[in-house]
Amino acid sequence: MVPVRESLTLGVLMNTKGLVELIVLNIGREKKVLNDEMFTILVLMALFTTFITTPIVLAIYKPSRIVNSGSQKPSRLTDLQEKLRILACIHGPGNIPSLINFVESIRATNMSRLKLYVMQLTELTDSSSSILMVQRSRKNGFPFINRMKSGPMHEQIATAFQAYGEVGKVTVHHLTSISLLSTMHEDICHVAEKKGVAMIILPFHKRWGGEDEEVTEDLGQGLREVNQRVLQNAACSVAVLVNRGVARRYEQEPETSVAARKRVCIFFIGGPHDRKVLELGSRMAEHPAIRLLLVRFTSYTEVGDEGPKYNSPTSTTNWEKEKELDEEAVNEFKVKWQETVEYIEKNATNITEEVLSIGKAKDHDLVIVGKQQLETTMLTNIDFRHGNEELGPIGDLFVSSGNGITSSLLVIQDRYLINSNESNLVKTSRAESTVIKDAIEEL
Numbered sequence: 001m002v003p004v005r006e007s008l009t010l011g012v013l014m015n016t017k018g019l020v021e022l023i024v025l026n027i028g029r030e031k032k033v034l035n036d037e038m039f040t041i042l043v044l045m046a047l048f049t050t051f052i053t054t055p056i057v058l059a060i061y062k063p064s065r066i067v068n069s070g071s072q073k074p075s076r077l078t079d080l081q082e083k084l085r086i087l088a089c090i091h092g093p094g095n096i097p098s099l100i101n102f103v104e105s106i107r108a109t110n111m112s113r114l115k116l117y118v119m120q121l122t123e124l125t126d127s128s129s130s131i132l133m134v135q136r137s138r139k140n141g142f143p144f145i146n147r148m149k150s151g152p153m154h155e156q157i158a159t160a161f162q163a164y165g166e167v168g169k170v171t172v173h174h175l176t177s178i179s180l181l182s183t184m185h186e187d188i189c190h191v192a193e194k195k196g197v198a199m200i201i202l203p204f205h206k207r208w209g210g211e212d213e214e215v216t217e218d219l220g221q222g223l224r225e226v227n228q229r230v231l232q233n234a235a236c237s238v239a240v241l242v243n244r245g246v247a248r249r250y251e252q253e254p255e256t257s258v259a260a261r262k263r264v265c266i267f268f269i270g271g272p273h274d275r276k277v278l279e280l281g282s283r284m285a286e287h288p289a290i291r292l293l294l295v296r297f298t299s300y301t302e303v304g305d306e307g308p309k310y311n312s313p314t315s316t317t318n319w320e321k322e323k324e325l326d327e328e329a330v331n332e333f334k335v336k337w338q339e340t341v342e343y344i345e346k347n348a349t350n351i352t353e354e355v356l357s358i359g360k361a362k363d364h365d366l367v368i369v370g371k372q373q374l375e376t377t378m379l380t381n382i383d384f385r386h387g388n389e390e391l392g393p394i395g396d397l398f399v400s401s402g403n404g405i406t407s408s409l410l411v412i413q414d415r416y417l418i419n420s421n422e423s424n425l426v427k428t429s430r431a432e433s434t435v436i437k438d439a440i441e442e443l
Contacts, residue, residue, distance in 0.1 A: 005060050005061055006061065008060050008061075009057055009060055009061040012053055012056050012057060012060075013053070013057065015049065016049060016050055016053045017046070018050055021046045022043065022046060025039060025042050025043060025046070083113035083114065083115050083171075084106075084113065084114050084115070084198055084283075085115045085116075085117070085195055085196055085197040085198055086103065086106075086114065086115070086116050086117065086197055086198065086199055086200075086201060087117045087119060087188070087191060087192045087195065087197040087199070087200045087201070088103070088116060088117065088118050088119065088200075088201040089119045089120075089121055089188060089200070089201065089202050089203065090118060090119070090120055090121070090157065090203060091120075091121055091203060091219060091223065092153060092157075093153060093156050093157060093160075094207055094243075095203045095243070096157065096160050096161075097243075098203075098241060098243040098408060099118075099201065099203075099241070100160070100161075100164050101262075102201070102241060102366070102410070103116055103164075103168075103170065104168060104287075105262055105264065105284050105287055105290055105366070106280065106283045106284060106287075107168060107170060107287065113171075114170045114171070115170075115171040115172075115173070116161075116165070116170055116171065116172045116173070117173050117175055117191065117195055117197065118157070118161050118172060118173070118174050118175065119175040119176075119177055119187075119188065119191060120154065120157055120174070120175070120176050120177070121177055121184060121187075121188075121223075121226075122176070122177065122178045123178075123179075123180070123181055123184070123222070124178045124179050124180050154176070157174070158174050161174060162174075175191060177191075181222040181223065181225070181226055184226045184229075185226050185229035185230045185233055186233075188200065188226075188230050188234070189230060189233050189234050189235065192234060192235070192236055193235055193236075197236055198236060198237065199236060199237045199238065199239055199280075199412075200230060200234055200236060200237070200238045200239070201239050201241055202227045202230060202238065202239070202240050202241065203240075203241055203243065204227070204240055204241060204242040204243070204391075204399070204409075205218065205219040205220065205221075205223045205224040205227065206218050206219070206242075206399070207243045208243070208244045208406075224390070227240060227390055228389075228390050231390055231413055234415070235415060236415050237276055237412060237413065237414050237415050238412070238413045239410055239411065239412045239413070240390060240391060240395075240410070240411045240413075241408070241409075241410050242391070242395070242398065242399060242408060242409035242410070242411070243408055244405075244406050244407060244408045244409070261289050261290065261291045262289055262290050262291065262365050262366065263291050263293070263363060263364045263365050263366075264281075264284055264290055264291070264292050264293070264364060264365065264366045264367075264368065265292075265293045265295060265358060265363075265364040265366070265367045265368070265407075266278070266281050266292065266293065266294045266295065266367075266368045266369075267295050267297070267355070267367065267368070267369040267370075267394060268294060268295065268296045268297070268326075268330065268370075269296075269297050269348070269370070269372060269394075270322065270323065270326045271322060271326070271370060271372065272322075272370075272414040273370025273371045273372060273392075273412055273413055273414050274326070274369075274370035274372070275325065275326065275329045275370075275414070276370065276412050276413075276414040277368050277369065277370050277412050278294075278329050278330070278333050280368065280412065281294065281333065281341075281368065282333065282336070282337070285336075285337045285340055285341055291342075292337070292340070292341045292342070293341070293342045293343075293344070293364070294330075294333065294334075294341055294342070294343045294344070295344055295345075295346055295358065296330060296343070296344070296345050296346070297345075297346050297347075297348040297351055297354070298345055298346070298347065298348060299347070299348040299349065352397065355394060355397055355398075356397060356405070359397075359398060359404075359405035359407055360404045360405060362406055362407070364407050365407060365408065366407060366408045366409070366410060367398065367407045367408070367409050367410070368409075368410045368412065369392065369394045369395060369409070369410075369411055369412070370392070370411070370412055370413075370414075371390075371391070371392040371395070371411055371412065371413040372392040372393060372394060390411070391409070391411045392411055394411075395409055395411040
């Protein structure tokens with residue numbers, strides 16, 4: 001049975017005839033079937049119905065918010081017995097090393113099961129080469145995505161993840177999406193919901209070379225906005241991976257060396273995003289080659305202040321509950337991993353200096369932090385130096401040039417704020433009237 005919204009949308013679109021209607025009216029006028037007055041009225045009606053089609057469709061049909069009845073139940077990071085499903089988005093071969101390195105760190109032990117969906121994102125432009133690329137993807141000529149059989153980049157990506165899946169005992173499915181930048185986030189959210197993934201991994205739109213701190217790749221504002229729309233619309237947790245080139249140094253070290261163990265640092269301030277970080281840290285702690293450090297920032301400067309207080313209106317009345325959940329999550333993490341994870345506490349009075357000092361020490365290959373969209377008293381002195389709101393205040397410090405930080409960064413946003421802020425979801429659903437949508441199938 002077709003849903004009501006889809007039926008209404010289909011009816012509106014089928015009722016819009018566009019240019020064909022004008023041609024028929026013009027023929028009727030030439031054959032003297034229609035007089036000038038009748039012709040004018042019908043043309044105006046045709047134009048009116050055409051112009052109102054777009055706003056009507058946008059109002060009643062929001063594919064980014066459709067819940068599929070056939071979607072799988074979302075997997076959870078905390079359940080090591082359940083097969084964890086991850087959707088990783090990539091733009092090109094440059095994203096492969098950092099992504100494989102990260103997936104390997106959350107694979108935990110051989111007993112843990114992991115299913116990885118790798119989604120290659122390609123912008124559909126108005127150029128003839130893009131149209132030909134879509135047409136060649138299927139032998140039957142329909143402009144939908146199945147397999148991009150030509151192209152060395154696509155073959156390189158597919159081969160790399162196929163090899164990793166065989167060696168790392170990870171189930172890998174390669175997906176390809178070719179769509180407009182304005183609707184690319186809808187493809188990502190739809191696949192994530194349909195496959196029931198626990199987390200979406202997005203590459204940051206900039207990539208650094210490591211020690212020299214030079215930006216080696218900048219994909220532009222368009223793909224940055226794609227990340228922002230996914231963060232606002234996804235029904236699961238979302239992680240933005242900032243690649244500093246550390247993966248290459250890690251892979252070149254001998255496997256038998258103690259220094260070859262990947263060093264990961266987790267920052268914990270408080271809130272649902274940081275608690276999701278601890279869930280991910282629990283999976284990493286299972287991995288024998290991961291050396292994990294948990295840094296908790298606390299503030300005791302005010303009388304009666306026993307932890308972070310939240311300034312946002314929705315959390316002011318619940319800050320005690322949030323603090324209780326934070327304490328429970330941290331204590332559970334410490335008790336479970338006290339023999340394998342190092343735990344330290346830092347005073348949040350000078351949180352900027354503390355964060356930068358840990359980053360400049362170059363003791364960690366990867367730093368994981370929550371997005372911290374809920375403002376706390378600890379973060380009031382931190383400004384977005386480069387306007388990277390999708391990374392949060394702590395993440396923005398790490399990508400600010402001139403700080404001497406070479407660690408890669410993973411910023412996690414829990415689905416908590418997605419479910420509690422519907423106003424953002426409505427505002428970010430399709431903003432363009434012209435949409436070219438492609439089907440996405442597993443290779």
